[in-house]
Amino acid sequence: MLEFWQYDFMQRALAAGLVVGAVSPALGTFLVVRRQALIGDGLGHIAFAGVAASWLLGLSPLLGALAFTVAAALGIEGLRRRAPGYADTALGIFFYGGMALAAVLSSLSRASNANLLSFLFGSILTVSPRDLGLIALLGGLSLGALLFFYRELVSTAFDEETARVGGLPVDGLNLLLALLAAATVTTAMRVVGLLLVAALMVIPVATALRTARSFRALFWQSILWGEISVAVGLIASFYLNLASGGSIVLAAGALFALALFSRRR
Template structure:
């Protein structure tokens, strides 16, 4: 048994992949809890797909792909807010319009430069085992930034997440805090791109947090449980990808989904048993 656990750790790419996946899982666990609480899964998906336009453009121009992804993700987030505020367009409609347009732009870019297609598809579907030491530093710095900002504004963000109307009436800048949350979401998505890919990053944001939601009652417990479940999914997923010769990003998400389904079944049975009256004496 020890051999199965230690053998993959003999390789540097596995060590970097495991560290990166756990760091990404922790960042996603923190922001994912807010995403689940506020029902922001669709905007998370939208920002993830929108970032691909920035990845493609930066890659072709020889610029930093993380910077390109962040600029496009943040631009889309600000655009969604502006369109939904100033016009009669619904929030979800604005998301659909902007993310599909920016994602289509990324597809257009890679379709014109065939030599880059294979490399760019790695950002779509993820390849945590190809992470370099430089990527690891970037992921660590961005993850630490997310953690520090959430810690500094935790009470305000939590208040806005639970009841934005009351928060605004209490004098909190609800609009600014919502944009801060969107910005943190954009940073987290950019951090996660290399690990699980643009297509599946929303699953790593939502699935561990949704699992934690089933088993916890307090929000800070939900964050801790989400980070733990995401980290466990990341480690088991990478080991699965190593021994099954499968895609690492997909393996991580499948493990997280399996944990969610098992938790859902167990908690459903517990609630059902608790609702059945016991025998009378």
């Protein structure tokens, strides 16, 4: 019955998946209520450029992705602050710039198509012990930061002006959230792939918007729906021999559909 559990690669896959299944929706809760749901997508495209640069330089793809997404997060937040009304355009510039850079760098590095595809659609079954260590470290730090600054982040997301008048370091908190988004994208890219990296930041939160009766409930239920999606998707992909990243995201989508069509509250 628990056949999948006998394989080391499956254990690592599940461990990495559960880290991502918690941290992506936890961060996503704040992004969704701030109407920044797609920032993860933008950073995912930037991360692709980071991965391509790593191939070219022979570095770890995770570290390359982290460096690129952190730089982009700083840039996106900087542009957003200068022209708050054009936050989506700022995101778009990085989104396309990242994708173009990735295309150019990967053609330079002559990476194989298989390698490219594994990053675009995820390759959770090939997570090495070293990858898992980095995923756990980044995921743990991000989740810890979200919990530590929880009230300050809610305050800022809810009403930036009043948070500022209250003396909260609003610019610093916005920057923190952007950096955590960068770390989370890097954490999630091996699990669900760069093209689906933002799915777990958005879909479980959308499900929780249907089921939660407070912000705190939204936060924890988003994590719950994220973890269920990862577990169901990963196990289904093992037995049915399906792409793991896609299976996880489809499981999250199925949960959302259930919440949508079940009676509200």
